[in-house]
Amino acid sequence: xxxxxxxxxxxxxxxxxxxxxxxxxxxxxxxxxxxxxxxxxxxxxxxxxxxxxxxxxxxxxxxxxxxxxxxxxxxxxxxxxxxxxxxxxxxxxxxxxxxxxxxxxxxxxxxxxxxxxxxxxxxxxxxxxxxxxxxxxxxxxxxxxxxxxxxxxxxxxxxxxxxxxxxxxxxxxxxxxxxxxxxxxxxxxxxxxxxxxxxxxxxxxxxxxxxxxxxxxxxxxxxxxxxxxxxxxxxxxxxxxxxxxxxxxxxxxxxxxxx
Amino acid sequence: xxxxxxxxxxxxxxxxxxxxxxxxxxxxxxxxxxxxxxxxxxxxxxxxxxxxxxxxxxxxxxxxxxxxxxxxxxxxxxxxxxxxxxxxxxxxxxxxxxxxxxxxxxxxxxxxxxxxxxxxxxxxxxxxxxxxxxxxxxxxxxxxxxxxxxxxxxxxxxxxxxxxxxxxxxxxxxxxxxxxxxxxxxxxxxxxxxxxxxxxxxxxxxxxxxxxxxxxxxxxxxxxxxxxxxxxxxxxxxxxxxxxxxxxxxxxxxxxxxxxxxxxxxxxxxxxxxxxxxxxxxxxxxxxxxxxxxxxxxxxxxxxxxxxxxx
Numbered sequence: 001x002x003x004x005x006x007x008x009x010x011x012x013x014x015x016x017x018x019x020x021x022x023x024x025x026x027x028x029x030x031x032x033x034x035x036x037x038x039x040x041x042x043x044x045x046x047x048x049x050x051x052x053x054x055x056x057x058x059x060x061x062x063x064x065x066x067x068x069x070x071x072x073x074x075x076x077x078x079x080x081x082x083x084x085x086x087x088x089x090x091x092x093x094x095x096x097x098x099x100x101x102x103x104x105x106x107x108x109x110x111x112x113x114x115x116x117x118x119x120x121x122x123x124x125x126x127x128x129x130x131x132x133x134x135x136x137x138x139x140x141x142x143x144x145x146x147x148x149x150x151x152x153x154x155x156x157x158x159x160x161x162x163x164x165x166x167x168x169x170x171x172x173x174x175x176x177x178x179x180x181x182x183x184x185x186x187x188x189x190x191x192x193x194x195x196x197x198x199x200x201x202x203x204x205x206x207x208x209x210x211x212x213x214x215x216x217x218x219x220x221x222x223x224x225x226x227x228x229x230x231x232x233x234x235x236x237x238x239x240x241x242x243x244x245x246x247x248x249x250x251x252x253x254x255x256x257x258x259x
Numbered sequence: 260x261x262x263x264x265x266x267x268x269x270x271x272x273x274x275x276x277x278x279x280x281x282x283x284x285x286x287x288x289x290x291x292x293x294x295x296x297x298x299x300x301x302x303x304x305x306x307x308x309x310x311x312x313x314x315x316x317x318x319x320x321x322x323x324x325x326x327x328x329x330x331x332x333x334x335x336x337x338x339x340x341x342x343x344x345x346x347x348x349x350x351x352x353x354x355x356x357x358x359x360x361x362x363x364x365x366x367x368x369x370x371x372x373x374x375x376x377x378x379x380x381x382x383x384x385x386x387x388x389x390x391x392x393x394x395x396x397x398x399x400x401x402x403x404x405x406x407x408x409x410x411x412x413x414x415x416x417x418x419x420x421x422x423x424x425x426x427x428x429x430x431x432x433x434x435x436x437x438x439x440x441x442x443x444x445x446x447x448x449x450x451x452x453x454x455x456x457x458x459x460x461x462x463x464x465x466x467x468x469x470x471x472x473x474x475x476x477x478x479x480x481x482x483x484x485x486x487x488x489x490x491x492x493x494x495x496x497x498x499x500x501x502x503x504x505x506x507x508x509x510x511x512x513x514x515x516x517x518x519x520x521x522x523x524x525x526x527x528x529x530x531x532x533x534x535x536x537x538x539x540x541x542x543x544x545x546x547x548x549x550x551x552x553x554x555x556x557x558x559x560x561x562x563x564x565x566x567x568x569x570x
Contacts, residue, residue, distance in 0.1 A: 053457065095455040099474070163459075166460070
């Protein structure tokens with residue numbers, strides 16, 4: 001289930017603008033990797049290239065390769081739709097489908113791949129996914145209400161349940177807690193710790209305490225100035241990044257001396 | 260309580276600012292004028308229609324027997340037009356918002372808006388001079404080969420000026436309204452919902468089904484009702500295109516076509532006198548009631564299907 005990600009010399013362009021330059025890093029399976037850095041440094045962009053979601057923006061393309069257990073996601077003939085079915089994503093703001101019930105939201109991705117699924121299997125999957133997202137006990141009696149009726153933190157966990165229902169190889173999280181209160185944030189962080197047993201997780205966060213709490217390794221991205229491409233400055237064990245980084249600008253950033 | 264009391268006193272003693280007073284007066288007058296106009300129209304229709312409704316009419320028919328074929332023709336032609344226009348409009352709006360390259364999309368958008376600017380008499384001319392002769396062979400073919408379907412029972416019209424031709428003209432006329440509104444609604448689909456479905460591995464069409472159409476559902480209904488309102492009330496184009504015989508029939512390719520209320524009023528009113536005027540106005544009252552009913556139903560549907568929390 002969990003796969004290894006290898007990014008080799010990745011450049012990302014939005015039309016003529018080069019947003020990210022020369023990123024290379026390896027992400028181990030069953031680990032949590034945090035992407036940190038100032039706004040506009042390209043960390044979300046790099047995250048989105050891992051499931052080819054950057055292509056939603058017209059004119060965006062990449063140069064370089066991303067290997068998922070050795071298979072190039074950008075090889076010729078690779079359908080981005082299939083890439084996204086293997087690599088789940090959780091967004092900044094909770095985005096359950098407003099017209100669907102909680103149950104339908106969880107099943108949304110699965111039913112895309114597999115229309116014929118018995119009611120019993122569906123029930124099992126809904127329960128398993130919601131349990132996996134620590135949401136089952138809160139919603140088990142009201143699976144028929146719209147997903148938008150839940151609180152923000154519950155909605156975000158519903159989105160995580162929706163993402164893990166399709167049994168992805170990798171789970172990408174783009175600032176999953178930035179719209180949540182501290183209690184809900186804690187719930188999500190605990191959940192990330194559990195999900196790590198099964199999935200390769202990459203998380204973008206602006207919250208450095210969060211990065212140090214949840215991640216095994218941390219990648220620090222920075223940008224030389226507006227209009228310049230973002231670059232990967234340092235990638236190392238999280239403990240090392242936050243205690244004894246080898247690059248000066250990393251130390252300045254994590255200690256809050258610039259921002 | 261202690262905090263509320265001073266607030267109340269300030270409100271009570273708030274000065275009457277001249278601009279506020281003037282604005283309130285102007286907007287209140289405007290609102291009341293609308294009601295007066297509406298009430299005036301309704302009173303006029305009812306008052307003038309009563310003599311026709313209680314009868315007696317010249318040819319011994321009841322008013323309702325006389326107005327029924329017209330009502331049927333109005334509803335049937337509008338229905339046919341909607342069946343053609345709504346799916347087409349949704350498809351065009353989706354193409355413009357989600358499939359077309361940006362340049363083509365904006366050109367298409369302008370072209371659609373331009374369709375709305377064409378006067379209905381031009382549509383009538385086009386229908387009578389171009390569309391009817393063009394469609395006639397098709398009608399003949401349909402009557403000959405698919406005549407066993409009640410819609411296409413022979414004989415086919417020799418001129419092509421059938422209710423189907425009128426409905427096609429109506430469909431073209433309501434298309435821009437529905438398309439323009441649907442386009443706006445589809446553009447407002449929350450990006451988050453679109454990305455949610457794409458990130459789950461949805462194809463473009465699956466994304467539209469999961470995110471765009473559910474979000475636009477009430478808007479699609481609202482725009483369709485607006486289009487329906489126009490189709491029900493359209494006068495000139497139908498009056499020109501349709502060769503009517505006052506029959507009640509579902510056949511869409513024949514020469515025995517029902518007329519519509521609005522077209523009938525336009526064609527008959529100039530020569531009408533005495534009780535016939537009251538009959539025509541009475542049919543106008545029926546049209547008024549139908550439109551009112553359609554609007555009420557649409558509001559009810561919109562209220563039921565509107566979903567919040569999408570953004």
